[in-house]
Each structure stands twice: as structure tokens, then as C-alpha cells.
Amino acid sequence: MSTITVGLPDGRTLEVPAGATVLDVAREIGEGLARAALAGRIAGELVDLRQPLLGDVSKLEIVTSRDPDGADVIRHSAEHVMADAVKRLFPEAQVDVGRADHSEKFQYDFKVAEPFSPEDLEKIEAQVRKIVKEKSPFAREEVSREDARALFAELGEELKLSRLDDIPEGAPITLFRHGEFVDLCRGPHVQNAKQIGAVKLLEAAGAYWRGDESNPMLQRIYGTAFATKQELQEHLERIEEAKKRDHRRVGPQLELFHLDPLSPGSPFFLPKGMVLYNGLVDFVKALYPKYGYHEVMAPQLFRADIYKTSGHYQNFHDDMFWFAGADEGEELGVKGMNCPGHCRIFSVKKRSYRELPLRLAEFSRLHRNERSGTLTGLARVRSFAQDDAHIYCEHDQVETEIHRFFEMMTEVYTALGLEGVEINLETRPEQGFIGEPADWEVGERQLEAAVRSAGYDCGVNPGEAAFYGPKIACDFRDVLGRSWTLGTLQIDMAMPGRFGLRYIGRDGQEHQPAMLHRAVLGSIERFLAVYIEHTGGDFPLWLAPVQVALLPITDRHAEYAGKVRDALEAAGIRVSLDDRSEKLGFKIREAELQKIPIMAVLGDQEQEQGTVTPRVRSDESRGGEGVSVDTFVSDLAEQVARRQVTPGSA
């Protein structure tokens, strides 16, 4: 009998018979490890414990619950147990598929006559616990396509038969069983259900069959699982903690904005929110001279013709706001995007290569008739503005322009202290795209190269780009882990042609310019949503709606406090003076809850010496030395001017 060599993480090697399983190797290492084993890992890929090893393995790791990947295996197995529970309680339910990514939760889709109620979920969860207690072992089988088809046909699992057809010819078909339940699955899975320590079903929701709106809706159940009850509990508490930073909660608390049912999807910005809003816009505008942008303003309303030219009329008619003009038959569209207007601006005169790159920027309010179910706080709205710009340039300037964009983006995100960007390349959709696939590939390569040379990792979302060109999306996650695109850079292969844009080149001939769409913040509204959650409302000093809270200790210090306020305001600092007859502790608590970055206490001592005693939120300083009013004011003004991210002690 032939043997194979298996390398272990500690450098040792084992000789085992060919065909030995991962679990056999674990047993060789130790019985305790074998009992704890959840899966194996070879070259970074998880493999099932029952997988036979047919050749030498340079490194085989045994994954237990102590391994970060262990919980993924547990969740994946909990997923099967949940489907088993559903089948036991609802035998007529048909099983579709589970989730690909088990890093946080699991899910399964079911075809059932009635949606699951919250009570159903409780019953299913109870059933899941019961199955876990049964400790039934998971079994792995490799079967032929015919056997698999016969099995699922007999079980009446029509959705599975359809999924079976997705598996490419020649690929192995594996089944996993535990108890009565069987499903098409690659694994890996736990040894037995008891290894699933703690399971919680999170919610039920509708989901279209194969993600297609024209298909019937299945019922999806989400859940999560951990090796122990304690880990599950901690996970649920972390989620609750994160929800406290939700911008929909923090925004109204800090009086930044208001969302009103009388205009769904159109936020009201309150005075403090407006300071933030303008602060962001002014910041970007201030960078425009450096990066060579010219700000323009195109109309809010256009005749339908411009959108027919741009293609938006055909592609997005239902998602725009339309109404009749004063003249018979005149159809007007409310601006939902800036690009058509900028193309018109490009065409106002004969353009020369000497003018390129021409970078046109606009902050106009845009309106899109988003479907009601998609609206989400400030993150997805019907009324918004972008720090939008379109770059018209020669084709050989595209690469430099992409680099300049990332330079600017990095400068902005750094100044704001915004971390956690995930940059993704969105590539050509399967269908409905314009232009030549070869041109798409050139653009996609240019974009990806620019991302990497700017020092970022670059993910890929295949087929996600808009029809007119490849796209870079700067994505951030909200407190619930949902991804939102802020900055974008897109190459437009349609608009220059549709609008007949031309410039006279160095060679005296007419040429069509290249066109880029780009935004650093993206929608200011969405940016604020993400930014509020990332900062928890602790904005950098230069952006904070109220920068300093003056806290006089008693009424007799109010006059002095008024003078300090005047000095700060004269230096452009945003100040609030809390002259209510409350105790200092109360005033401090309020200022803390309002996340005001700097407090200044004013009492007898300060009044006599012409000082203030600062208390800085970010550095925990409490009741330290007083500083003179002049120093206080000039230090703060200097920090604001530098747009320092974290306020130091004044």
C-alpha cells in the first residue's frame, strides 16, 4: 500500500496511507485534536475532515473552534441543521441554497406556500437546538450526476435539480448528510451536530429565486452560530453596541438632520448638520484649484431631449422625476446626474487640446425617484448632491488623471480621518454594455493599476459596472456591515460619442475626447451617513458643528464668559455658551453628550487671571492648568486652520 507525506504547521511530517482522510491525520497527531477538529486547511483552502488525501500535502492545518475559520464551518453546518429543522416542521418546503460567505451569518432559501412568521422562527430555532442535541454525525459522499438527480427527484426537491444543472460537467458532486437531511454541498462540515455550540436565528425575509426580480420570491432565513453560548452572546452584544452609532440615531440626537414622512428620502439638514455639510463641500472646493477643477452650474431642469441624447431617458426614465413644461407637449426632467449638462458645457465652443484636461465640477442638488424599499436614512435618498466632476481629456492623459484622482481622494480621506475604505473594480456587465470588450479591458487594467500604485488593495466585482464603462468604487461599511459606495471613478465610453464631443488636436484634426466621471465624497448625504457612523459623532475639530462649549460655573461668571465667546467668535470659532443656572457637572455631561470637542470652564480663578481651563474630549484632560484667553483662541484657530484630525490640548 502506497503512503503519502503530510506536512504539519510545526514543520513535522507524517507518513500516512494514500486515501487517508484529514480526520485520520488529526488522529495521528492526537485524539484530543481529532475530537476538536472542525475542518482542515490546505494552501489556505478549507477542506472537509472526511476528504481523502490522495497525494503529498506540504502543509495541512487542523481547524478547531480556536481558529478564526472554525466559526465559519460551524455556521455552515448550522445552516444545514436549520434547513433540516425547516423540513421537519414544514415537509412541503423546498430547499434552495445557503450562503457562500459564512464569516458572519448563514442563510437558506425555501420555497413555501406561506412566509415564515416570527413564531415559525422560534419553532424552527427550538427544532435546531433539538437536532444539535441529537449529535447526529455529518457524512460526506461523492456521487454521480445521475445518482444526485435521482435522489433529489425522489425527494421532490425541484429547486435542487435546477441547481444541480449549474455544476459544470466533470466537476465532482458531493453531498452532505446528517440524520434524514441531505443537500448538495461542497462542505466542509463539522463532525457532528453537537459541535455547533450555539445557534440564533436572526430574521426571515423574502428573496427572489436566483436573485431575479421576475422570478417568484422565496423565503430566506438568516441566522448565526458560534462554538459557545458566550461567543454568541458577545457577538449579539457587539451588534447592539454598533447600532448605537447608527447615523439615523446619532443624527437626530446631535440635531444634525431630520427625516420626515412628508418627504420620504429627502433629508432636512438642521443648522448643525448644515455646518458639517458646508464644511465638507468647502473643503473639497478649496482643493479644486490645486487639482485643476473648474466649478460650473448647469440647470436643474432639462427638456427630455438631453436625456434622450445621453441615454438616461431610455435607461432610467422611471427613476427620474418628470413633469410638463408650460408649452404644449414640453416634457421636462429634473436633474438626476450632472454629466449631460457638462457635455453641453464642453460643446459651447470649439475646444482645443490645449484646454485639456478640462475638469468640470458641480455640487448641484440631484433628484432620483428611488424605489421606496431602497430608501435608507441618509445613505440612500431621493435628493442629494455629489462632489461631482467630469474630466475631458486626451486618451493618453487618462492614466495620469486616474492617478491624480487617487491622490486627491487620499488627501481628503486622510484629512477627515476616515479609515476602512475597500476599493473595488467593477467590470463589464455581461449584457447591455456599449463599446468594444477590448476597450473595456484596457480601461479595467488602467483603473486597477492606478489603485495599486496608489497603495490600495483592489477587489473585483465582476459585471457590476454601469453600461457605459468600467468603474472604481470606494466602499465603506456601515454599523450593520452593509457596504456603501462613496467615491467613484468611471471611464465613460458612451457620452462623448452620444454628444458628438470633439476637440482639435495638436495635429489639427478633430478628435473625440476621453471622459471620466469622478467623485471623492460621492453623495454628500451618503458620505455623512458613513462618516457619522465611523466617528460616532466625534467629528474633527475643524468640522464640529460646535467647537467649544463655554461653561461658566455660576451666574457671576457669565459676563466674563461672554467676552471669551466674543474673542473666540472673532477668530471664527463656533462657540456655545451654557449660561443656565446649572451645576458644572450637569453642563459637562450635556456638552459630552453633544460630543463638543473642547470645553472651557470659567470660574473665579479664570476670571481673575484672564484664563480658561480647557477640558478636551479626546485626551481625557480634566481640570488642568488654565491657559490665557489669547493662547486658547490662537491655538484653536491654528488647529482649525490646519484641519487637525484630533484636537490636542489647547
Add this chain to the structure above:
RNA sequence: GCCGACGUAGCUCAGCUGGUAGAGCAACGCAUUCGUAAUGCGUAGGUCGCCGGUUCGACUCCGGCCGUCGGCUCCA
């Protein structure tokens, strides 16, 4: 738009199986003049999301609509 849940005072929430509403915080008033996260007392505040139905009687039960939340789809 689709599936589900939810909607009570400015906010957070209570209100058993139908008998027309309550707390804390906030607001306002008075007292207090206070040194680094809540001073005390008092006052006011609600067409129980909207419309309709059942009932002697609806915050409570039923239906429709609107909105919000989670998910799906969409996202120029």
C-alpha cells in the same frame, strides 16, 4: 417595487384577554449660585400614523393606505 416586522408625548418605552392613556428624559416655571458626566420642586404636553369596518363602546379586533426598519431587487 417585492417579502416580513413595526408605528402610543420632542426622545426612549409601558399599557393583561375591547371600557376613550402612563413613566423616565427633554421642554417650560420657581427655588438653588454650585469647580469637571445628571440639584430639588412644580407646570404643560398625546385625534394612540391616516382612512374605513365590526361593536353599546376600539390604542386594543378586521381591511385599505402612508411611513419606518430588516432583507431582496435596483443604484445613471
